[in-house]
Amino acid sequence: xxxxxxxxxxxxxxxxxFAQCAxxxxxxxxxxxxxxLVLGATGSGKSTLLRAAAGLIEAQSxxxxxxxxxxxxxxxxGVVGLVFQDAESQLFAETVxxxxxxxxRNLGASAAHASESAREALLAVGLDPxxxxxxxxxxxxxxxxxxxxxxxVLAMRPRYLMLxxxxxxxxxxxxxxxxxxxxxxxxxxxxxxxSHSAEEFLGEAERVVVLSRGTVAYLGSAxxxxxxxTPFAAAGLIAPxxxxxxxxxxxxxxxxxxxxxxxVQAARNVAAAGGWGS
Amino acid sequence: MLTFSDISFSYRDSPGAxxxxxxxxxxxxxxxxxAVLGANGSGKSTLARLANGxxxxxxxxxxxxxxxxxxxxxxxxxxxxxxxxxxxxDDQIVATSVEDDVAFGPENLGLERDDIRRRVDDAIAAxxxxxLERREPHLLSGGQxxxxxxxxxxxxxxxxxxxxxxxxxxxxxxxxxxxxxIARLKGGGHGILHVTHxxxxxxxxxxxxxxxxxxxxYSGTPEGLFSQSSLLESCGLELPPxxxxxxxLREFGVPVPRRHxxxxxxxxxxxx
Numbered sequence: 001x002x003x004x005x006x007x008x009x010x011x012x013x014x015x016x017x018f019a020q021c022a023x024x025x026x027x028x029x030x031x032x033x034x035x036x037l038v039l040g041a042t043g044s045g046k047s048t049l050l051r052a053a054a055g056l057i058e059a060q061s062x063x064x065x066x067x068x069x070x071x072x073x074x075x076x077x078g079v080v081g082l083v084f085q086d087a088e089s090q091l092f093a094e095t096v097x098x099x100x101x102x103x104x105r106n107l108g109a110s111a112a113h114a115s116e117s118a119r120e121a122l123l124a125v126g127l128d129p130x131x132x133x134x135x136x137x138x139x140x141x142x143x144x145x146x147x148x149x150x151x152x153v154l155a156m157r158p159r160y161l162m163l164x165x166x167x168x169x170x171x172x173x174x175x176x177x178x179x180x181x182x183x184x185x186x187x188x189x190x191x192x193x194x195s196h197s198a199e200e201f202l203g204e205a206e207r208v209v210v211l212s213r214g215t216v217a218y219l220g221s222a223x224x225x226x227x228x229x230t231p232f233a234a235a236g237l238i239a240p241x242x243x244x245x246x247x248x249x250x251x252x253x254x255x256x257x258x259x260x261x262x263x264v265q266a267a268r269n270v271a272a273a274g275g276w277g278s
Numbered sequence: 279m280l281t282f283s284d285i286s287f288s289y290r291d292s293p294g295a296x297x298x299x300x301x302x303x304x305x306x307x308x309x310x311x312x313a314v315l316g317a318n319g320s321g322k323s324t325l326a327r328l329a330n331g332x333x334x335x336x337x338x339x340x341x342x343x344x345x346x347x348x349x350x351x352x353x354x355x356x357x358x359x360x361x362x363x364x365x366x367x368d369d370q371i372v373a374t375s376v377e378d379d380v381a382f383g384p385e386n387l388g389l390e391r392d393d394i395r396r397r398v399d400d401a402i403a404a405x406x407x408x409x410l411e412r413r414e415p416h417l418l419s420g421g422q423x424x425x426x427x428x429x430x431x432x433x434x435x436x437x438x439x440x441x442x443x444x445x446x447x448x449x450x451x452x453x454x455x456x457x458x459x460i461a462r463l464k465g466g467g468h469g470i471l472h473v474t475h476x477x478x479x480x481x482x483x484x485x486x487x488x489x490x491x492x493x494x495x496y497s498g499t500p501e502g503l504f505s506q507s508s509l510l511e512s513c514g515l516e517l518p519p520x521x522x523x524x525x526x527l528r529e530f531g532v533p534v535p536r537r538h539x540x541x542x543x544x545x546x547x548x549x550x
Binding site for chain 1: 317447450452514516518519523526541544549
């Protein structure tokens with residue numbers, strides 16, 4: 001069971017003077033239970049890739065397969081869930097519960113079934129169906145509203161979950177709760193997270209795709225990218241602070257050994273390599 | 279001075295209503311950067327909106343260079359002294375080119391053409407957007423848009439700038455650019471009230487103030503704050519990896535200078 005994009009190409013407004021190539025030869029695959037992190041600067045094609053993976057746009061070249069058959073808008077329906085950036089701005093119903101039930105109802109679920117799925121989804125994102133469910137979405141805090149929006153997608157029980165910048169603009173508690181939600185979602189789904197900040201999910205993803213101007217600048221394991229973070233700069237991105245410090249230390253002749261994301265471990269390694277403390 | 283004297287504020291009028299801010303005392307001098315931190319809902323954006331009279335305190339007083347924000351006669355003068363920039367750059371852009379957007383405020387003041395031109399050019403230069411005057415704002419990156427919003431505020435000639443989470447929607451490169459502009463404006467004598475939930479943003483502030491449920495939970499140096507992990511946790515804040523790295527290095531005996539949290543400056547200090 002996998003969602004596989006192979007050699008995808010997409011141009012906005014093709015064959016017009018406004019034609020703009022957003023993706024070229026991009027490949028990506030995600031299996032149920034794993035997390036793929038897509039990194040890239042603004043305008044690198046991240047959101048276009050996510051829309052293609054969710055079947056919202058059809059690539060002009062390459063192939064898109066969903067569990068062995070062609071990925072289309074209708075085959076993706078209910079199977080691939082997409083959480084847009086600023087998803088909470090799309091909450092619309094009078095109560096949180098009604099908002100989360102909307103997805104399954106729209107897919108044809110009975111009222112009872114939709115309500116059950118919605119309760120389950122709210123619990124999965126750490127919201128109490130009884131306490132938060134009856135409230136207006138507009139009275140939720142930023143982090144709660146973002147989680148309610150994710151619940152609205154989870155309630156459709158997608159096998160693949162796509163999230164566009166899920167932690168942007170949230171405070172520490174909000175970000176931690178989203179990370180936990182995304183981690184838990186892997187029990188039933190393959191997860192693709194798009195982000196401009198590597199720090200948030202690099203430690204949790206199995207694989208990473210780095211996009212640069214619509215092409216793949218890196219495709220490989222998160223471990224390999226941590227060991228050699230040079231693709232960040234090559235794609236016009238800033239590597240996480242802790243990795244950048246270790247790279248710079250090595251350049252100055254103070255080799256901390258294998259790079260790591262943990263700041264305390266990195267500090268220990270650099271201190272030892274530089275002969276400090278001891 | 280921009281002063282908040284023992285202010286309280288509630289969005290509802292009824293007695294016993296939830297207070298968004300209680301007993302907050304704070305002063306910002308020209309050339310000084312005060313960072314206001316707090317989790318979502320801590321009252322920090324409310325504080326920003328009290329700075330130039332968008333909101334008025336229930337009790338206590340807010341004053342800008344001696345002008346009380348309740349003084350309706352002088353509200354224009356007061357708004358000219360305090361510029362505000364919000365979190366979402368897209369919400370603050372009104373025109374179809376960078377220069378028209380920056381000119382919008384000064385034009386509304388009814389200034390002479392030459393004066394407007396000079397203000398617009400100076401403001402665009404101050405945020406590093408020179409050369410992009412004719413660019414359509416929607417073609418700018420997030421960081422450039424936020425710098426455009428700052429230029430729009432600067433063109434009004436303020437002495438104080440209130441920045442409400444100016445970096446929270448930006449990628450690391452955009453964030454770095456906005457922080458550099460803030461440092462430069464502070465050096466140029468602007469008083470800065472910098473509202474944020476990211477502790478990495480405040481290492482170079484003169485003072486850090488933490489709000490928790492509308493009350494001041496900490497007021498002091500940023501370094502002092504970085505060492506109070508239980509306070510940070512109870513206020514819903516977290517130390518970013520760069521700050522944890524710098525303090526861990528210090529613990530392991532590496533001579534890391536105070537206030538250095540950016541890897542490049544850390545490395546320059548260690549291997550000059």
